[in-house]
Amino acid sequence: MRRFAALFEVLDRTSSTAAKRDAMAAYFAEAPAGDAAWAVYVLGGGKLKRTATSTELRAALAAEAGYADWLIDESYQHVGDLAETIALMLPSRGDEQEDTSLHVWMEARLPSLNALESSERIDLLREWWRPLPRGQVFLVNKLLTGSLRVGVSHRLVVQALAQWANLPTDLVAHRLSGNWAPSATAFRALAGPERADEHAGERPYPFFLASPLEQEVTSLGDVGEWLAEWKWDGIRAQLMRREGETVLWSRGEERLDGRFPEIEQAARDLPDGCVIDGEILAWTLDEAHPLPFAALQKRIGKLKPGPKLLADTPVRLMTYDLLESHGQDMRERPLAERRAMLASLVEDRRPTLMLSPAIRAPDWTALTAVRAESRERRTEGLMLKRLDSPYRVGRKRGDWWKWKVDPYTIDAVLLYAQPGHGRRSGLFTDYTFGVWDDDALVPVAKAYSGLDDDEIARLDRWIRSHTIDRFGPVRSVEPTHVFELAFEAIQASSRHKAGVAVRFPRILRWRTDLAIRDADKLDELRRLASG
Numbered sequence: 001m002r003r004f005a006a007l008f009e010v011l012d013r014t015s016s017t018a019a020k021r022d023a024m025a026a027y028f029a030e031a032p033a034g035d036a037a038w039a040v041y042v043l044g045g046g047k048l049k050r051t052a053t054s055t056e057l058r059a060a061l062a063a064e065a066g067y068a069d070w071l072i073d074e075s076y077q078h079v080g081d082l083a084e085t086i087a088l089m090l091p092s093r094g095d096e097q098e099d100t101s102l103h104v105w106m107e108a109r110l111p112s113l114n115a116l117e118s119s120e121r122i123d124l125l126r127e128w129w130r131p132l133p134r135g136q137v138f139l140v141n142k143l144l145t146g147s148l149r150v151g152v153s154h155r156l157v158v159q160a161l162a163q164w165a166n167l168p169t170d171l172v173a174h175r176l177s178g179n180w181a182p183s184a185t186a187f188r189a190l191a192g193p194e195r196a197d198e199h200a201g202e203r204p205y206p207f208f209l210a211s212p213l214e215q216e217v218t219s220l221g222d223v224g225e226w227l228a229e230w231k232w233d234g235i236r237a238q239l240m241r242r243e244g245e246t247v248l249w250s251r252g253e254e255r256l257d258g259r260f261p262e263i264e265q266a267a268r269d270l271p272d273g274c275v276i277d278g279e280i281l282a283w284t285l286d287e288a289h290p291l292p293f294a295a296l297q298k299r300i301g302k303l304k305p306g307p308k309l310l311a312d313t314p315v316r317l318m319t320y321d322l323l324e325s326h327g328q329d330m331r332e333r334p335l336a337e338r339r340a341m342l343a344s345l346v347e348d349r350r351p352t353l354m355l356s357p358a359i360r361a362p363d364w365t366a367l368t369a370v371r372a373e374s375r376e377r378r379t380e381g382l383m384l385k386r387l388d389s390p391y392r393v394g395r396k397r398g399d400w401w402k403w404k405v406d407p408y409t410i411d412a413v414l415l416y417a418q419p420g421h422g423r424r425s426g427l428f429t430d431y432t433f434g435v436w437d438d439d440a441l442v443p444v445a446k447a448y449s450g451l452d453d454d455e456i457a458r459l460d461r462w463i464r465s466h467t468i469d470r471f472g473p474v475r476s477v478e479p480t481h482v483f484e485l486a487f488e489a490i491q492a493s494s495r496h497k498a499g500v501a502v503r504f505p506r507i508l509r510w511r512t513d514l515a516i517r518d519a520d521k522l523d524e525l526r527r528l529a530s531g
Helices: 002-013 017-030 033-043 054-065 069-079 082-089 102-115 118-129 134-145 154-165 169-176 184-190 261-266 293-300 307-312 335-349 364-371 453-465 522-530
Strands: 226-230 235-242 245-250 274-282 315-325 353-355 381-386 400-404 408-419 428-437 440-447 467-471 474-477 482-487 489-492 500-503 506-510
Touching: 002 017, 002 033, 002 134, 017 033, 017 154, 033 102, 033 154, 033 184, 054 069, 054 082, 054 118, 054 134, 069 082, 082 134, 102 118, 102 134, 118 134, 154 169, 169 184, 226 335, 235 315, 245 261, 261 315, 274 293, 274 335, 315 335, 335 353, 364 381, 408 440, 408 522, 428 453, 428 482, 428 522, 440 482, 440 500, 440 522, 453 467, 453 474, 482 500, 489 522, 500 522
Parallel strands: 315 353
Antiparallel strands: 226 381, 235 245, 235 274, 274 315, 381 400, 408 428, 408 474, 408 482, 428 440, 467 474, 482 506, 489 500
């Protein structure tokens, strides 16, 4: 654990991407394979199971350090992160008395908590903490609560592995895809030579992601060199037909077995060795247009949807690309060729499997006019893909662009704030905003991105001195500040007090020029949701 704690400290203290990549590559070269495997999993965003509750952590701290509950609560509210609060409040330790391997913590120690009663867990936590220095106490607590974040992306972990193994990043990314399980053997296999059967089995291909188009669209050159498609709002997925089995993988590399049986049924007679990239969408019963993403969410949470849900919320796979055909990797072939082959594959499987329509336009001006119809068509804008492009890995700029319509914007009042996570755990960075419903401010959105470091620090100081109530880590503040928020979509929602739900809200700017009376009204959001 000592070596991993040192790596974590380096990653937490630098904002340099190159420095983070180099530090991870050095760690992979030096650490035991079992430890390195768990570092890959944890840093790459693998899901961690919570093995102790916050109540148990607080109780263990109170018993070990002798602090009153009110002091622990006050300290936690100030620090904003329970794992860090515990590490700071425990008595100072001397030199480290043990160095249990990371893989032992992950495979034996932490899982052992599940079999214990709560009082036994509290006693064991105290026993674990005693020989550990402060940094390792923090890490152990983060791991057992399942909330370790350190500003490292999955892509950066892949790059560090590729640097360590001296292999192409695309190959490493593919080896990590799917249900990669951390072990010493699995870690060593990441660095092995490329095999002829590299793409066999149930492992999906890494997804190619489009970049936001931030320059003038005319800078892309001749419109005839590009494929334009609608940008659909669904679940990006790969449909795989191999060895007589059908598997659906989400972009988050989760198997969706049984959740969308109509898609699996439509794929049963696809040729073996076939992998299709597409978007799962909920669709209206009259085949007119896609349903909002919220309708699709009803299906996501059901491992085995019942007949009524299947009938009320039908789905389809809007297919984009053909990644594998008859067991052959097609990704290096031009998009135009892959798309032509895909069209012939799905032609007789409509509407459950259908080709994403190509949008024809003689020039960029005409295509811009088509893009203006996006919201009427229940889409987010356009996708632009170079017709001669290969299917790349990750978000590599140049060949695929997402040309989204301008977001909706509102002016809203800051109502609540709570601490962030990771490097921002000691600052109030997660905000709740409201708009006017007659004479009352009603919460409509939560956002935690869009302000720079100076604005965050200034707002944090203001929040601490203008708190009017507290609810655990959440602070209610005086309604004083107005912010301009952007969001991609809005719809009616019975689950929210305001009756509407916005999608992907974020802060555009701090409107110091506006008073709270100038904030928007809920009626306007309801009008947008109904339109």
